[in-house]
Amino acid sequence: GQQLNQSPQSMFIQEGEDVSMNCTSSSIFNTWLWYKQDPGEGPVLLIALYKAGELTSNGRLTAQFGITRKDSFLNISASIPSDVGIYFCAGPHFSGYALNFGKGTSLLVTP
Amino acid sequence: DAGVIQSPRHEVTEMGQEVTLRCKPISGHNSLFWYRQTMMRGLELLIYFNNNVPIDDSGMPEDRFSAKMPNASFSTLKIQPSEPRDSAVYFCASSFSTNEQYFGPGTRLTVT
Numbered sequence: 001g002q003q004l005n006q007s008p009q010s011m012f013i014q015e016g017e018d019v020s021m022n023c024t025s026s027s028i029f030n031t032w033l034w035y036k037q038d039p040g041e042g043p044v045l046l047i048a049l050y051k052a053g054e055l056t057s058n059g060r061l062t063a064q065f066g067i068t069r070k071d072s073f074l075n076i077s078a079s080i081p082s083d084v085g086i087y088f089c090a091g092p093h094f095s096g097y098a099l100n101f102g103k104g105t106s107l108l109v110t111p
Numbered sequence: 112d113a114g115v116i117q118s119p120r121h122e123v124t125e126m127g128q129e130v131t132l133r134c135k136p137i138s139g140h141n142s143l144f145w146y147r148q149t150m151m152r153g154l155e156l157l158i159y160f161n162n163n164v165p166i167d168d169s170g171m172p173e174d175r176f177s178a179k180m181p182n183a184s185f186s187t188l189k190i191q192p193s194e195p196r197d198s199a200v201y202f203c204a205s206s207f208s209t210n211e212q213y214f215g216p217g218t219r220l221t222v223t
Contacts, residue, residue, distance in 0.1 A: 041216055048210070095166060096142070098156045102153075104153065
């Protein structure tokens with residue numbers, strides 16, 4: 001399937017700091033999605049992007065669909081301890097509505 | 112509204128035993144997905160159903176794995192016989208004709 005590369009692999013920040021992470025693909029996508037996974041839980045959809053250049057916000061989270069259609073970015077502003085978790089990017093699998101996932105960015109926030 | 116429901120949440124079994132994982136998708140969703148998550152390989156698609164019909168099972172590791180969706184509100188993933196390397200978290204997800212999938216809480220499988 002398509003390769004999705006996320007970076008950084010992990011981040012350790014202080015509460016209140018802004019966070020940026022990104023994802024690149026070996027293929028052009030028409031959809032990018034960002035998920036968050038808390039320990040012991042399933043991934044939860046944060047933001048879905050459908051158009052190159054699109055910038056979409058969900059509270060303190062902002063995601064962008066790169067204009068090359070091969071990358072996407074997720075920013076978290078003014079981080080808080082409950083932002084801790086693993087953030088995954090995802091793009092369409094070659095078959096229908098299934099998804100390919102990146103390996104995730106693990107975020108730790110200290111009070 | 113109820114989300115995707117999976118059972119059991121945890122399963123510990125011995126090598127060689129049959130394991131059955133269950134999933135109830137969100138009511139009204141017409142696509143159902145089974146994923147497996149491990150530290151080494153991350154989240155991998157196993158199989159994908161649309162309108163109860165398997166569309167892509169290329170991710171199913173081998174013949175020991177099988178999945179069924181007898182109706183729109185129920186799916187099973189069976190491993191027979193189970194092996195230690197099958198230990199992982201198995202997720203079920205559903206969607207309604209989009210890539211926006213909603214995941215269940217997962218089943219943590221340990222095969223000893």
